[in-house]
Amino acid sequence: MRGQFALTGMAESAVGVVPDKSPRELCVEVTLNAVKDAGLTLADCDGLITCNAFAEPILYHAEAVAEYLGWQPRHCVTVNTGGGTTFMAINMAAAAIAAGMADTIVVAMADSLRSFMTRDQAMVVQSSSGHPHYEQPYGPTVPAYYALIARAHMDRFGTTEAQFAEAAVSCRAWANQHPKAQKRELITVDDVLQSRPIADPLKVLDCSLVSDGGAAVVITRRALAQEGPHKPIYILGYGEGHAYEHISQAKDLTTSAAVLAGDAAYAAAGLTPEQIDLMQLYDCFTPALLIQLEDLGFCRKGEGGEFLASGVTRPGGSKPLNTHGGMLSHCHPGNPGAMFGLTEAMLQMRGAAQDRQLADIQTTLCHAQGGIMSSHATLILGVEETL
């Protein structure tokens, strides 16, 4: 599969607080814009994969989006596995093309947790990922689930709250250079430590944003990828890891199935962590980012805190991470959150990331996860020269 499929179009909606469009309308908008970005029309595309929206659930979501556009794609399916959905959907698109079910597929996701739900509704909906009989009755919040992981990492490896805070500081420094990011003002480790306690040891600045927004990409076979206006971005490798659904069933709280996802993706791509130019990881909470850095081999297990505190992930550093600002600072509209890590990777590899453009990004590792570090998907991308 290495190099056989390419991302040729991308689009992002406005993000943050976007009250003037429903989630479905945002999904429609980014679908059309991604197709246009690929130099195509809807008639040139024959597949649509979407993810359902918490703020506007639809039983057959992808069909509803296609219907809205008066489009009858040959392949049309809704996926829903939480945050990991993003890259699982990319892999499903590639697999569908390989199986002859479509030639050119749009993967589009949007949700409006900020403007189309109350804060309390958003909180309850997200915490419903807990087991209804053996977790939810005790009142865990999503930050609380991640706090359990954070505490375990502190107990086992001596990781500090200040080291978790470094993840938020790094992402904010990148968002500061992104004109569309929801939160752009620079923050310090002290700002994070002094911010409102949510679930010890996590403070509000350790937690990702609650946002509106959507993004879409177009994926096609290599033979068709050369015709578009932009540099095709090739899929070099993909992998998944699935350990459990509920955090109380985790066998290991400090090492996740990102190890499995990463190993599979590196093997498929024929690359090592040292050969990755850009990391776009899933920063729903600062400890999740820290553990992924370890599990994906960017530093050794237990040394994620020191890695972040060294500053290498910040602007100017040798290991750029989440250059759009991540879900901690750019936006987090729920399930679509990781889409923006993917579209940012495409911009950086095209050389179109404006003020935050890095020099010569040939490979990017994108990682997403669903549940409470439960299911993982790793996608490794490369430009033509890497094939």
Place this chain on the structure above:
Amino acid sequence: MSRPTPIPTPTEQPFYDACQRGELLLQHCDHCEHVVFYPRTHCDACQGDALSWLPASGEGTIATYTVVRRGVSADFPAPYIIALIDLAEGPRMMSQIIDADPETVSSGLSVTVDFESWSDSIRLPVFRLL
């Protein structure tokens, strides 16, 4: 609104019946002796379907915990302590640590089970520091 409360399935009913009388029961696999939690129809170690309910000691240690400062809803006044408890018999379960000063809680501490009413017909296991 009220706190989310389980509606037991037939498989789970013995667990909740025991909670109601102040007893913690765990399933033991007749085939491989694995101790199973949460209640299931099949063992999650060997997939065997012969499981027997046996009383647990009610003793455990805190694997990890968090003090929730912003409750999930108005039914959960913060702060409250959520923990993963490693039961003496092996399984891990989520629960609350009750009647404890958050400053005195840490991982590795010993705890013992108690039961608290969630509704007229449901009591759930919670834990106290020993």
